[in-house]
Amino acid sequence: MSEPFSFIPGGIVAAKGFQASGEHIGIRKNRAKKDCALIVSDTLCAAACCYTQNLVKGAPIAVTQANVANGYARAIICNSGNANTCNANGVEIAEGMCKLVEQHTGVGAGDVIVASTGVIGQEMTLAPFETGMASLAASLRAEGGHDAALAIMTTDTIAKEVAVTFTLGGKTCALGGISKGSGMIHPNMATMLCFLTTDAAISPAMLRAALAQVVRDTFNMLSVDGDTSTNDMVSVLANGMAGNAEITEAGADYDAFKAALYQVCAQLCRMMAKDGEGASKLITCTATGARDIDTAKQVAKSVICSNLLKAAMFGADANWGRVLCAIGYSGADVDVQRIDVQFVSRAGVVSVCTAGSGIPFSEELAKTVLSEDEIDIAVQLNAGEAQATAWGCDLTYDYVKINGDYRT
Amino acid sequence: MSEPFSFIPGGIVAAKGFQASGEHIGIRKNRAKKDCALIVSDTLCAAACCYTQNLVKGAPIAVTQANVANGYARAIICNSGNANTCNANGVEIAEGMCKLVEQHTGVGAGDVIVASTGVIGQEMTLAPFETGMASLAASLRAEGGHDAALAIMTTDTIAKEVAVTFTLGGKTCALGGISKGSGMIHPNMATMLCFLTTDAAISPAMLRAALAQVVRDTFNMLSVDGDTSTNDMVSVLANGMAGNAEITEAGADYDAFKAALYQVCAQLCRMMAKDGEGASKLITCTATGARDIDTAKQVAKSVICSNLLKAAMFGADANWGRVLCAIGYSGADVDVQRIDVQFVSRAGVVSVCTAGSGIPFSEELAKTVLSEDEIDIAVQLNAGEAQATAWGCDLTYDYVKINGDYRT
Numbered sequence: 001m002s003e004p005f006s007f008i009p010g011g012i013v014a015a016k017g018f019q020a021s022g023e024h025i026g027i028r029k030n031r032a033k034k035d036c037a038l039i040v041s042d043t044l045c046a047a048a049c050c051y052t053q054n055l056v057k058g059a060p061i062a063v064t065q066a067n068v069a070n071g072y073a074r075a076i077i078c079n080s081g082n083a084n085t086c087n088a089n090g091v092e093i094a095e096g097m098c099k100l101v102e103q104h105t106g107v108g109a110g111d112v113i114v115a116s117t118g119v120i121g122q123e124m125t126l127a128p129f130e131t132g133m134a135s136l137a138a139s140l141r142a143e144g145g146h147d148a149a150l151a152i153m154t155t156d157t158i159a160k161e162v163a164v165t166f167t168l169g170g171k172t173c174a175l176g177g178i179s180k181g182s183g184m185i186h187p188n189m190a191t192m193l194c195f196l197t198t199d200a201a202i203s204p205a206m207l208r209a210a211l212a213q214v215v216r217d218t219f220n221m222l223s224v225d226g227d228t229s230t231n232d233m234v235s236v237l238a239n240g241m242a243g244n245a246e247i248t249e250a251g252a253d254y255d256a257f258k259a260a261l262y263q264v265c266a267q268l269c270r271m272m273a274k275d276g277e278g279a280s281k282l283i284t285c286t287a288t289g290a291r292d293i294d295t296a297k298q299v300a301k302s303v304i305c306s307n308l309l310k311a312a313m314f315g316a317d318a319n320w321g322r323v324l325c326a327i328g329y330s331g332a333d334v335d336v337q338r339i340d341v342q343f344v345s346r347a348g349v350v351s352v353c354t355a356g357s358g359i360p361f362s363e364e365l366a367k368t369v370l371s372e373d374e375i376d377i378a379v380q381l382n383a384g385e386a387q388a389t390a391w392g393c394d395l396t397y398d399y400v401k402i403n404g405d406y407r408t
Numbered sequence: 409m410s411e412p413f414s415f416i417p418g419g420i421v422a423a424k425g426f427q428a429s430g431e432h433i434g435i436r437k438n439r440a441k442k443d444c445a446l447i448v449s450d451t452l453c454a455a456a457c458c459y460t461q462n463l464v465k466g467a468p469i470a471v472t473q474a475n476v477a478n479g480y481a482r483a484i485i486c487n488s489g490n491a492n493t494c495n496a497n498g499v500e501i502a503e504g505m506c507k508l509v510e511q512h513t514g515v516g517a518g519d520v521i522v523a524s525t526g527v528i529g530q531e532m533t534l535a536p537f538e539t540g541m542a543s544l545a546a547s548l549r550a551e552g553g554h555d556a557a558l559a560i561m562t563t564d565t566i567a568k569e570v571a572v573t574f575t576l577g578g579k580t581c582a583l584g585g586i587s588k589g590s591g592m593i594h595p596n597m598a599t600m601l602c603f604l605t606t607d608a609a610i611s612p613a614m615l616r617a618a619l620a621q622v623v624r625d626t627f628n629m630l631s632v633d634g635d636t637s638t639n640d641m642v643s644v645l646a647n648g649m650a651g652n653a654e655i656t657e658a659g660a661d662y663d664a665f666k667a668a669l670y671q672v673c674a675q676l677c678r679m680m681a682k683d684g685e686g687a688s689k690l691i692t693c694t695a696t697g698a699r700d701i702d703t704a705k706q707v708a709k710s711v712i713c714s715n716l717l718k719a720a721m722f723g724a725d726a727n728w729g730r731v732l733c734a735i736g737y738s739g740a741d742v743d744v745q746r747i748d749v750q751f752v753s754r755a756g757v758v759s760v761c762t763a764g765s766g767i768p769f770s771e772e773l774a775k776t777v778l779s780e781d782e783i784d785i786a787v788q789l790n791a792g793e794a795q796a797t798a799w800g801c802d803l804t805y806d807y808v809k810i811n812g813d814y815r816t
Contacts, residue, residue, distance in 0.1 A: 055737070057736075086766055087765060121765070122729075227715060229733065230729075230732075230733050308633060308811055311808050311811030314808060322528070324494055324638075325462060325464055325637065328464030328638060357496045358495065400804055401805070405720075
């Protein structure tokens with residue numbers, strides 16, 4: 001993480017040689033909502049993906065797995081409004097989407113990453129793609145990243161785009177991405193939909209390794225509601241147009257690349273958690289002083305997954321007993337009698353528990369701290385040096401409202 | 409399950425030789441709310457308990473474990489309003505409660521099961537018990553079960569009491585109990601608070617075996633919010649006053665006893681799920697056709713734990729994709745392409761998914777079926793003969809409201 005980098009605009013098209021578009025092609029009834037994104041690289045890219053571990057998988061996952069099996073891809077097509085999951089003709093639809101990309105962009109159907117997000121088990125046809133693909137392809141441009149980010153949104157309230165610039169062997173590189181939440185978010189090995197592009201040159205094997213490790217530390221530490229989606233996918237395309245020497249093994253360049261990838265993914269996690277369905281607050285839990293990284297991760301993730309804790313944070317209630325309770329059932333092997341807990345926000349810090357027992361604190365200060373829209377729950381385990389962060393959000397009336405009638 | 413039994417009134421005092429009381433002794437500020445229950449048997453009882461697996465355990469758990477280590481006990485003391493958990497002097501308080509029971513009832517302090525429920529990490533003193541124990545003891549009576557049931561309630565809206573009568577070797581026996589929910593309910597090997605009594609004669613070893621098995625099939629298949637409490641406990645006292653030959657080994661009598669215990673515990677689960685925090689509906693999931701019982705349990709429990717499914721049920725939205733999604737991430741090894749799903753209530757049955765894919769159904773009928781206050785999600789796995797039921801509830805605005813400001 002010593003390599004310098006800085007955030008830049010551009011998201012999914014921040015890297016050289018990528019163009020994107022996003023339009024309404026008729027999958028959704030609401031004509032004002034873009035529902036299909038297309039992203040294309042000027043040249044063939046090393047490609048890596050992580051997929052949901054849910055046994056119920058969207059048909060696009062199977063088609064994408066086949067298409068990137070050789071380590072390369074060049075385009076991404078993704079619709080919102082229908083997950084193309086639990087449909088009898090799902091694979092046919094997903095393959096049809098890839099063929100339409102080939103017809104209108106010249107990218108081979110076998111070099112397309114295909115994804116869908118929306119309602120599960122809803123009939124789907126190729127008709128909107130047949131109608132809309134020509135315009136999607138014609139609209140591709142180097143400034144089209146925001147349209148693509150808008151087109152993949154479901155219940156998200158803001159588009160999620162991040163990019164960074166960094167250098168590899170004196171060459172300026174960019175890496176950016178877009179993602180969508182905002183419910184059914186509890187990644188397991190992969191996550192919701194996230195598409196990443198970079199102009200760095202890196203071999204498919206090293207790209208896969210970097211993505212797998214970064215996903216473990218970012219998207220797999222994110223939860224909105226404990227439900228692992230059927231369509232989760234993170235994919236990254238690297239077209240090498242930055243001109244750096246191709247990364248083919250571990251070393252300083254690989255570390256710099258991974259650090260850039262981590263920054264983009266962590267920032268997207270933060271944005272997705274804060275925009276979780278119905279969320280009014282970003283809740284992070286930072287577990288420090290753990291004996292090992294797995295313990296730190298188990299603790300941090302259990303805390304941000306607790307419905308009770310999430311509801312207390314919505315109410316700005318310093319009910320720290322729920323933090324200890326969630327640590328206790330996390331499965332992590334911790335010494336409860338050593339745990340300290342603080343609530344932290346830009347309004348201040350309030351210590352509520354030392355060595356596993358409650359300590360007196362100002363309820364007024366606690367209310368002020370917890371009334372902010374970004375809260376960190378700092379858990380000190382006092383057992384070692386490892387630490388981890390997990391990202392989540394509060395549980396609100398609006399989560400229930402959104403999900404009480406999602407299909408209509 | 410062939411032995412006949414029938415439900416009878418009386419709850420925790422339905423069995424011969426048990427008396428109970430419940431009063432306000434000053435733990436809660438609201439004087440109208442009873443906050444301490446006392447249950448005493450005329451004679452020493454075989455005793456068995458299951459405890460929470462949360463690493464953060466209420467102090468009363470440790471004291472109870474010590475007191476029932478010899479297999480016997482005679483009284484139960486339980487307060488609500490304070491969980492006596494994460495308090496520096498917790499064990500001292502719990503032991504003090506037992507000593508006060510001894511002073512005022514003559515039951516040895518080492519024969520007392522002690523439990524507390526309420527806010528975690530809140531300072532607690534013995535003062536209310538010192539003031540109130542005399543009256544609690546003086547109020548003990550064979551009709552006091554309802555008062556005890558009221559006194560252990562926290563956010564419960566109804567008292568939960570169940571009892572059955574059955575026969576062992578020609579002797580009429582009774583078995584009954586009380587329990588409290590209604591949040592932080594996701595039992596793991598044990599559950600919230602449930603106290604059971606019976607006049608059947610059974611050895612401590614067989615009582616423990618029966619309780620362990622029944623808890624696995626009942627309380628461990630119950631979830632309100634996915635949070636395993638720090639104070640969960642199920643305990644049963646058997647005083648033998650029915651006069652049956654003591655059950656000391658497996659056989660017909662043991663099976664009859666276990667069937668009665670199952671009926672009481674399953675009914676209490678149903679009541680707790682329906683009265684889950686903020687719940688407007690009881691949601692059960694019955695998984696049938698599983699290759700084995702563990703698979704059936706994993707599937708049924710995953711479905712009733714899904715926040716997304718729970719919110720959809722609140723909205724009477726037949727979003728069956730969420731049922732398949734929850735099965736898919738349950739960890740159970742199932743063939744998705746064989747799964748059928750139906751929504752069932754007293755208003756009718758609606759089939760929504762066959763062989764893993766959606767089928768056309770009447771949205772109107774689905775709305776009618778799902779607008780009832782007891783919904784069963786019938787999952788047919790078509791892979792074997794095993795089945796299991798899990799009990800849960802919907803996720804509502806009121807759950808968020810209750811837990812947004814629980815401490816005040």
